[in-house]
Amino acid sequence: MRKELFIISLILILCSCAGLLINREARDEYEQGMVLFNQGRYEEAVPRFQKASEIEPGYTEAFIFLGRSYLNLGKWTEAIAPLRTAYRLSPEDTKKEVVNFLLDALIGGALSEFKKENYLSSISYLKEALGADPASDTVKNELVKSLIAFGGELLSEGNAGKAVSMFKEAIEIAPKNLDAYLGLARAFIKDGDYAGAMDVVYDAVKRIATTDEERSAFWDLIREN
Structure with missing residues (x-):
């Protein structure tokens, strides 16, 4: 005070x-x-x-x-x-x-919009916040969550191409986020780009996944599709 x-x-x-x-x-x-x-x-x-x-x-x-x-x-x-x-x-x-x-x-506005599943609005607020404070880990973490959630929503609507962009953007901010990699691989598969999906899986298994369970999640995704 x-x-x-x-x-x-x-x-x-x-x-x-x-x-x-x-x-x-x-x-x-x-x-x-x-x-x-x-x-x-x-x-x-x-x-x-x-x-x-x-x-x-x-x-x-x-x-x-x-x-x-x-x-x-x-x-x-x-x-x-x-x-x-x-x-x-x-x-x-x-x-x-x-x-x-x-x-x-x-940040408060972004979290409120996220709860209402208005991911695009949440992303907009968080990008503005990141512009004001580029070093904020809180803003980065919330932005990655919103990008991944929006990517998932786009996938469910059949918009795989735009979902790819969301997951890629999330990875740029958080290069070791497994959910972003899994989302990107799924988006490539839905978009018919199996080569792109395999590249993501190999990259994640080699550099990001640290446990057998995490590695299995990526290989299971390929086997199921």
Whole structure:
């Protein structure tokens, strides 16, 4: 909590130093929103921050706390747009800190979409998150899961060609993911590319599979098809 307050205070100071003049009405709405936010009344704070950001479209703090109010309400997708704007408006010195809130929103939105089996939306959010933080293992892991799930869905719909692309993309991110290799081999088989499937199986058995059970899963796939 102290770290978050420090971050927001730093943003306020930097914005003030930059000579940012805030409309009085927007400032009043923001301050009323902050009172509600600090009391944990996030639902009531939302319209205050919305109004402040509408009156003053360059009001970074209003966008930050609008997004954070949505985060605290578990409304991940609603939090994304204001936090995107806050990230864009933030001074370079504080972008790395503001992006943490945006990542929370994007990951939360992606997980919500994944649960609803909206894999394409989940992938879109996670790719944006990965662009903001390319080193995040959490984002990479969730993106691989979504790509594999979407690949499986495409296979079940008979779209093997597009499924191949999804599994390949998953492997690029996670080169040792067995599920991605199995999915890719299945997609090649469904697409009629048995040579491609065999290449995947040989590669996986040689480099990825570490147990007899894992190796058998690949050979069984070939035998069954």
